[in-house]
Amino acid sequence: MRFLLLLSALVLSTAAGTVESLANQCCATLSNIIPNNVFFPNDTAYMQEEITYYSAQQTSQKPACRVSPTTASEVSQIIDQATRLGCHFAVRSGGHMNWKGSSNIGPSGFTIDLEQLNSVSLSSDQKTATLQPGAPWSQVYDTLSPLNLTVVGGRASTVGVGGFLMGEIVLSNGTIVTASASENADLHWALGLGSTNYGVVTSYTLETFPLGDMWGGTISLDISQAPAILNYLANFTLKLADDPRGLSAVTLAWNETSRDYDLFVSTAYLLPVSFPPLFSGLEPFVPDATSDTLTITNITAITADFAAGDPSGFRTAWWTLTFELDPQTVLEVFQYGQELFSDLVAVNGTQWSLNIQPINQDFIKATEAANNPAGLEGDNLFLILEHVIWTDASLDDVIEARSREFLAWAEFIASERGVLNRFLYLNYADGSQPIYKQIGSSNLASLQEVKRQYDPDNLLGRLWKGGFKLP
Numbered sequence: 001m002r003f004l005l006l007l008s009a010l011v012l013s014t015a016a017g018t019v020e021s022l023a024n025q026c027c028a029t030l031s032n033i034i035p036n037n038v039f040f041p042n043d044t045a046y047m048q049e050e051i052t053y054y055s056a057q058q059t060s061q062k063p064a065c066r067v068s069p070t071t072a073s074e075v076s077q078i079i080d081q082a083t084r085l086g087c088h089f090a091v092r093s094g095g096h097m098n099w100k101g102s103s104n105i106g107p108s109g110f111t112i113d114l115e116q117l118n119s120v121s122l123s124s125d126q127k128t129a130t131l132q133p134g135a136p137w138s139q140v141y142d143t144l145s146p147l148n149l150t151v152v153g154g155r156a157s158t159v160g161v162g163g164f165l166m167g168e169i170v171l172s173n174g175t176i177v178t179a180s181a182s183e184n185a186d187l188h189w190a191l192g193l194g195s196t197n198y199g200v201v202t203s204y205t206l207e208t209f210p211l212g213d214m215w216g217g218t219i220s221l222d223i224s225q226a227p228a229i230l231n232y233l234a235n236f237t238l239k240l241a242d243d244p245r246g247l248s249a250v251t252l253a254w255n256e257t258s259r260d261y262d263l264f265v266s267t268a269y270l271l272p273v274s275f276p277p278l279f280s281g282l283e284p285f286v287p288d289a290t291s292d293t294l295t296i297t298n299i300t301a302i303t304a305d306f307a308a309g310d311p312s313g314f315r316t317a318w319w320t321l322t323f324e325l326d327p328q329t330v331l332e333v334f335q336y337g338q339e340l341f342s343d344l345v346a347v348n349g350t351q352w353s354l355n356i357q358p359i360n361q362d363f364i365k366a367t368e369a370a371n372n373p374a375g376l377e378g379d380n381l382f383l384i385l386e387h388v389i390w391t392d393a394s395l396d397d398v399i400e401a402r403s404r405e406f407l408a409w410a411e412f413i414a415s416e417r418g419v420l421n422r423f424l425y426l427n428y429a430d431g432s433q434p435i436y437k438q439i440g441s442s443n444l445a446s447l448q449e450v451k452r453q454y455d456p457d458n459l460l461g462r463l464w465k466g467g468f469k470l471p
């Protein structure tokens with residue numbers, strides 16, 4: 001028995017050695033092709049790219065090399081070499097997907113870091129903006145805001161464009177194609193839920209719309225206000241049908257300093273008006289706020305404020321679910337999570353939180369009209385994000401186990417009450433959540449058909465690690 005274990009350990013380490021030496025060979029080959037932009041573990045550029053991931057688990061991965069292309073044609077050469085040699089690789093834009101391996105890889109492969117593909121440009125009529133994936137939203141807003149323009153983007157300025165939207169794309173055979181409603185329309189559709197299945201997107205063109213100053217910020221309240229604020233959020237979600245220009249998101253979060261839970265309401269409105277009717281239900285809470293950053297300013301400042309509330313560099317876990325508009329179930333799920341994580345939050349530095357965001361029925365109708373592959377259905381919904389932050393790597397397994405237990409219970413309770421919606425938002429999901437299982441069989445079959453056309457040998461399924469893979 002012992003002999004067998006030793007033998008299998010030897011086989012595994014030899015296999016790991018072989019994979020790592022292939023990765024080193026791939027890096028050496030890429031170094032010859034784009035000599036100035038392949039970085040190795042002792043290079044300053046390698047270290048700088050590694051520390052700019054949002055989560056510490058991603059930073060802890062050390063690829064054989066990091067490759068930073070400056071043009072789509074270089075991306076094409078990299079993919080071509082990777083698929084010829086059989087190299088494993090990961091792709092990173094803003095580095096804000098949190099789970100380990102989602103956009104980074106260990107010594108068994110290399111990481112394509114798109115940080116140098118970061119231009120933001122405007123068409124001559126200013127009706128469209130073309131963004132490259134390495135540009136964070138702060139750069140997009142900084143460029144467009146002085147012109148009183150914006151695009152639909154992220155609420156936290158530090159997040160990357162890459163994982164968000166999907167233009168111009170490098171396919172598994174290294175060819176560069178355009179995906180739009182009129183060109184490769186099937187691919188364009190599939191990229192709506194494409195993750196790492198179809199190719200590396202090297203630019204996106206988005207419609208611009210006018211935006212001057214706006215109103216927004218965050219108030220914090222005592223956690224005892226949670227029932228009333230969740231009722232406010234349910235009403236707010238319904239009111240979006242009359243005025244879709246606003247966002248209110250609620251976070252119930254452990255505060256390490258006060259050693260208790262706090263409640264945060266983050267708010268944004270696309271006009272420079274304080275407390276328009278859409279937010280009338282929020283105004284009565286403001287006198288009791290323990291902090292208040294609500295102000296009229298520009299989108300750059302507001303998204304920087306939101307990003308400041310969620311800094312990089314910690315170990316983090318994100319898991320998601322979707323409920324019907326039922327404040328009571330959210331409250332009970334929160335109470336369950338508080339109990340489940342009570343011993344862990346007592347450990348210095350561990351913070352557990354629940355974030356709840358509205359999905360109004362008109363958003364759902366719009367995605368249905370666009371035939372979005374995510375298969376979002378239903379009426380008005382609450383998008384739920386369970387979020388854990390900690391520092392001690394020895395807690396990784398226990399936090400994962402608790403999060404699973406929390407999700408299973410929350411799913412069970414919501415299902416029992418008939419308030420569980422099948423939607424799992426890809427951007428908020430843990431890597432183990434079954435993103436493609438809940439989109440409906442017809443959407444899944446169509447996505448798989450597009451995959452067969454654009455990556456017939458499933459090269460990207462086998463070699464590109466990270467993201468969510470089509471079953």
Ligand SMILES: Cc1cc2nc3c(=O)[nH]c(=O)nc-3n(C[C@H](O)[C@H](O)[C@H](O)COP(=O)(O)OP(=O)(O)OC[C@H]3O[C@@H](n4cnc5c(N)ncnc54)[C@H](O)[C@@H]3O)c2cc1C
Pocket residue numbers: 054090091092093094095096097098102103114133153154155156159160161162163164195196199200201202307310427428466467468
């Ligand atoms: C603080 C914070 C705030 C957030 N706010 C929002 C929000 O307001 N709205 C929202 O929807 N989500 C939000 N998210 C979630 C975020 O959108 C996702 O995590 C998203 O995947 C991040 O994109 P990125 O480019 O930064 O990530 P990365 O980690 O670089 O990439 C994410 C995934 O996309 C793949 N990928 C990267 N670049 C490309 C490319 N060019 N072509 C193809 N695949 C690529 C990667 O391989 C990886 O699988 C937030 C996350 C954080 C941490």
